[in-house]
Amino acid sequence: MNKTYLELDHLPVKLEKIIQGLIYLYILMVPFQTLGIKFLRLKISPPEIVFIALVPLAIIHIVSSKQKLWVNKLDLLVFGWLITNILSGWHAGLDSSIITEIFKKLYLVLVYFLFKFTIDRQGISKINSMLLHSALMASLLGIAGRILSYASIDTSLVRNISHPYFDQVIQAQAFTPSPNMLASILMIGILILFALIREKTKCKPGDIAVFCVLLLGFFLTISKTIFCLLIGLISVWYFQLRKPRNYHKRLIYILAVTGITIFYFLGTHLMVIDKAKDLDQLKIEYSASPPIAETKSFYLVPSQYSKLKKVSLKASKKSFLWGLGPGKFNQFAHEYNINSIYPLHVSFPDPHSTYLGTLSELGLVGLLVLGALIIAIINLCTQIMHHKGHSIGFVGIIACFIAISVEAISTDIMDFRHYWIILAFASALFHNSE
Secondary structure, three states, X not given: OHHHHHHHHHHHHHHHHHHHHHHHHHHHHOOOOOOOEEEOOEEEOHHHHHHHHHHHHHHHHHHHHOOOOOOOHHHHHHHHHHHHHHHHHHHHOOOHHHHHHHHHHHHHHHHHHHHHHHOOHHHHHHHHHHHHHXXXXXXXXXXXXXXXXXXXXXXXXXXXXXXXXXXXEEEEOOOOOOHHHHHHHHHHHHHHHHHHHHHOOOOOHHHXXXXXXXXXXXXXXXXXXXXXXXXXXXXXXXXXXXXXXXXXXXXXXXXHHHHHHHHHHHHHHEXXXXXXXXXXXXXXXXXXXXXXXXXXOEEEEEEHHHHHHHHHHHHHHHOOOOOOOOOOHHHHHHHHHOOOOOOOOOOXXXXXXXXXXXXXXHHHHHHHHHHHHHHHHHHHHHHHHOOOOOOOOHHHHHHHHHHHHHHXXXXXXOOOHHHHHHHHHHHHHHHHHO
């Protein structure tokens, strides 16, 4: 009889270990987004395959453990984000493209809740390492692709593009859809490790080596995300000060973050072009309108990002309250782009702004939910920071959220799996800090 009880007690332990292993595998597979198959207009990549295996086991574990499904304000707003997408889609008419987008949002919300309810105290202490391993693998793939390109071996690990400043540029992207996506994955790893290194009294050579590899991979992306990384690094420095409320240091921090944010915005929305460049070629690929100013040697030209902002504002006027519907910006942009002298150079244009993209696709209601979600994240991080038992290295996660808020100016971040993972991590950490 005792043996039977021991066997029964041992089963949940084994199941928990399997679940934690699948969570680790999922995070490890996040950089492998371009691999996989298409099924009913949905891309099934390695992370999704792991997730399919994880769902039933996680549900069994949650039910068998009889744990309380604690819910906080952040959870309600995450669920509200999904509901807003559904209501906006219903208002626009639930066609196949909208339903596909809603399924994508449902998947990400499920990732958030499943991770939150299955990450225990022991798992929390390992999440930093999991995210670092994932970032390290992504960086090594990007570096490998760049090395192969030097040997004139073409791979999908890099992207070769023409550039308004550097002519032809080879950007590392590993198995992610774009160099910016790779840069955002690496940014998480860099900020977590930077915070850990600064918190340790003695740095291990291995930590420094990994940090250098992550930085190298990041720089090879030649991504605008570098401005966001700088903001993240400055944020780690500021939050790790012994007296972060010191007026002078707080002022330095605010001025630095504000200055870099302004430079990031101007640098992505305006281009300074040498007059020796072929303006007709730039008109096709980069510029959004004629030059707005010029000197003897240079033009100041609005970029495609500025045009996408105009398209987003135009789209928001069409349905200000509920928006165009999830995923409908693409169609609107193509219609807006017909017969344009300065066409959009991307085949499938996205809003390239989380804030204006939300306004155009989900309307005012969606923007209010997004704003409330941001406020909830700020409050959650503040409460964790004030708790003495917060996870070491969590400062890096807070720095990530600050950097992400700036990245969202010119990037659609709500579909980034890795950001939903760190959000679930923060929510789980908050519960365990109470």
